[in-house]
Amino acid sequence: MIPKCVLFDLDGTLVDTAPDLGLAANLVREELDLPPLPLAVYRPSASGGARGLLKVALGMSMDHPDYAQRKERFLVHYRANLSRGSCLFPGIPEMLTALEHAGVRWGVVTNKVSALSQPLMDDLGLSARSACLVSGDSTPKPKPAPEPLLLASKLVGVSARECFYVGDDERDILSGRAAHMRTAAAGWGYMGDKPDPRSWSADVILDSPAELAHLLELRRAA
Numbered sequence: 001m002i003p004k005c006v007l008f009d010l011d012g013t014l015v016d017t018a019p020d021l022g023l024a025a026n027l028v029r030e031e032l033d034l035p036p037l038p039l040a041v042y043r044p045s046a047s048g049g050a051r052g053l054l055k056v057a058l059g060m061s062m063d064h065p066d067y068a069q070r071k072e073r074f075l076v077h078y079r080a081n082l083s084r085g086s087c088l089f090p091g092i093p094e095m096l097t098a099l100e101h102a103g104v105r106w107g108v109v110t111n112k113v114s115a116l117s118q119p120l121m122d123d124l125g126l127s128a129r130s131a132c133l134v135s136g137d138s139t140p141k142p143k144p145a146p147e148p149l150l151l152a153s154k155l156v157g158v159s160a161r162e163c164f165y166v167g168d169d170e171r172d173i174l175s176g177r178a179a180h181m182r183t184a185a186a187g188w189g190y191m192g193d194k195p196d197p198r199s200w201s202a203d204v205i206l207d208s209p210a211e212l213a214h215l216l217e218l219r220r221a222a
Helices: 017-029 037-056 068-082 091-101 112-122 147-157 170-178 209-215
Strands: 006-007 105-108 162-168 182-186 202-206
Touching: 006 147, 017 037, 017 068, 037 068, 068 112, 091 105, 091 209, 105 147, 147 162, 147 170, 162 170, 170 182, 182 209, 202 209
Parallel strands: 006 105, 006 162, 162 182, 182 202
Antiparallel strands: none
């Protein structure tokens, strides 16, 4: 059955934001007279935001006394380089076009706060095309709670059961299942050292965005 709306996570699913997140983390290291780390070191933790990146960059957890200060510096650098190297993952532009040609609306549900998610969507030309953007501060509880996805379905004007949610982290699948949506694990995202996505109980695991078009039979629908 073709859904009425497909919802996507942002970082690691629609957009490869690791280059700019890694840059921000390295600029924090630079302030501490530390050499930069390769992007490959940061990429597996990119879905973790400031918490994940600072853990890699400085070995610093949230209970460290300097965490708040380093997080603020990280965010300053990230805001200044929000879309410098970030881009849609290969196959995503074609995937979104296939959805649109088939008359299927799509939107974004992310834990990234709106002050970062909205300008990133704007910079990448996604805002005018998406049916909704629900950010980490759009509801009292972010993912893995179901509230963000339920808000998205309300904004789009379709029932949650008529939506399909795609994400690269277990919290995405937990959120989708709690909202009674069909779910897909995006195997092209920042899987890194995460648990095997087969343990997440997603309805399907996708190796590429093109597989979603085939799964939803969008080519035939178009």
